[in-house]
Amino acid sequence: MDAYEQIKNTLGPLRVLENEPLSKHTYFKIGGPARLFFEAKNVEDLKLAIATAFEQKVSYVVLGGGANVLVSDKGFDGLVIKNRAAEIKLVGVKGTIDKNGRGIKNALVWSASGTPMNQLARFTIDQGLEGLEFLLSVPGTVGGGIKINAHYEVEKGEFLGDRLVSAALFNPQDSEVRTVQKEYFEFSYDQSKIQQTGEIVLEAIFRLDTSKDPAGLWQRAMDNVKRRNEEQPIGVACSGCTFRNISREDAIRLATPNLTTSTGYIIEKLGLKGTTMGGAQISTHHANFILNTGDATAADVIKLIRIVKQKAKEVYDLDLKEEIFYVGNFD
Numbered sequence: 372m373d374a375y376e377q378i379k380n381t382l383g384p385l386r387v388l389e390n391e392p393l394s395k396h397t398y399f400k401i402g403g404p405a406r407l408f409f410e411a412k413n414v415e416d417l418k419l420a421i422a423t424a425f426e427q428k429v430s431y432v433v434l435g436g437g438a439n440v441l442v443s444d445k446g447f448d449g450l451v452i453k454n455r456a457a458e459i460k461l462v463g464v465k466g467t468i469d470k471n472g473r474g475i476k477n478a479l480v481w482s483a484s485g486t487p488m489n490q491l492a493r494f495t496i497d498q499g500l501e502g503l504e505f506l507l508s509v510p511g512t513v514g515g516g517i518k519i520n521a522h523y524e525v526e527k528g529e530f531l532g533d534r535l536v537s538a539a540l541f542n543p544q545d546s547e548v549r550t551v552q553k554e555y556f557e558f559s560y561d562q563s564k565i566q567q568t569g570e571i572v573l574e575a576i577f578r579l580d581t582s583k584d585p586a587g588l589w590q591r592a593m594d595n596v597k598r599r600n601e602e603q604p605i606g607v608a609c610s611g612c613t614f615r616n617i618s619r620e621d622a623i624r625l626a627t628p629n630l631t632t633s634t635g636y637i638i639e640k641l642g643l644k645g646t647t648m649g650g651a652q653i654s655t656h657h658a659n660f661i662l663n664t665g666d667a668t669a670a671d672v673i674k675l676i677r678i679v680k681q682k683a684k685e686v687y688d689l690d691l692k693e694e695i696f697y698v699g700n701f702d
Contacts, residue, residue, distance in 0.1 A: 374427035375407060378450060381423045382409050393442045396434055396453060398510060400608040401669050402442025403699065405451035414456045414483055414573050418541055421571060424450045425543040432698050433571055435512030436487060438611050439519065443699025444669045454514060456485035459494045462576065477580045479536065484514030484572040488521060496592055499585035503577065504592040505529045508599065510611065514572035518565055520558045523595060532558035538575040540565065548573065561615050561694055604656045608663035613676065614691045625687055634691060635659035641682050648674040673701065
């Protein structure tokens with residue numbers, strides 16, 4: 372029995388799909404097939420799938436919501452694990468509650484890693500807890516959000532990692548699960564330590580503050596959604612921002628308006644807004660988004676990325692870094 376058959380037997384032959392089109396599972400709607408595809412419905416599923424792939428020496432990748440991902444046109448020659456382990460609950464409160472039920476200062480919220488960040492935001496707002504309302508309508512899952520230290524407006528300093536208390540990580544090399552504190556992740560803009568270690572987030576605990584204006588939480592969150600919909604393309608397939616913002620040092624060097632660090636501004640100034648390659652297009656609405664206008668391939672997207680990076684280097688001496696992750700063989 373080869374390694375792929377062993378994976379199917381261990382995870383359940385009826386639960387493992389073969390040659391599943393990954394274009395169905397990413398926001399870009401781009402990508403070839405996965406040799407094997409498995410949906411992890413809970414944390415135990417997730418651990419078993421990762422451990423089995425590692426034991427069988429088969430390449431694997433864990434997909435959350437499929438945002439910030441570009442899958443090769445050739446697909447992925449291994450096991451793709453779709454993380455659908457979604458659950459949220461309150462696990463602790465701090466403060467003295469008076470006879471009217473007031474006095475809670477903050478609360479701990481537990482979430483499984485496959486929980487959509489939008490769902491986590493809605494839960495916390497409904498509980499009158501502030502700190503993660505900026506995640507409303509943000510794509511992706513909690514596990515992926517921790518991996519990239521999800522944020523909305525960098526200038527406001529709203530990062531998912533700032534609210535993290537601890538997380539359970541699975542290390543496939545020894546099948547060990549260990550709980551680490553926030554400091555372990557060494558969070559920075561679009562960065563966390565697990566991007567290098569390969570550890571997988573299973574579950575996480577966040578500390579949130581009790582809002583003095585619970586009704587206002589929804590208003591602030593919806594204001595963010597409205598502004599995001601005005602600033603970013605909607606109703607079209609894309610992965611989110613393609614490039615990370617430039618550094619403040621580069622913004623000062625280039626004397627950008629109000630010292631903006633927006634890479635969208637840089638791409639627009641390069642005259643690349645609306646540039647097309649096959650079915651892919653640099654958005655005419657926000658230049659840091661590459662759109663799939665209907666029949667784009669991963670190769671089309673890669674060509675646009677190379678054009679932007681090359682011109683940014685030539686004109687502004689900028690080394691732009693992608694915000695998206697690559698899945699599969701892009702040789």
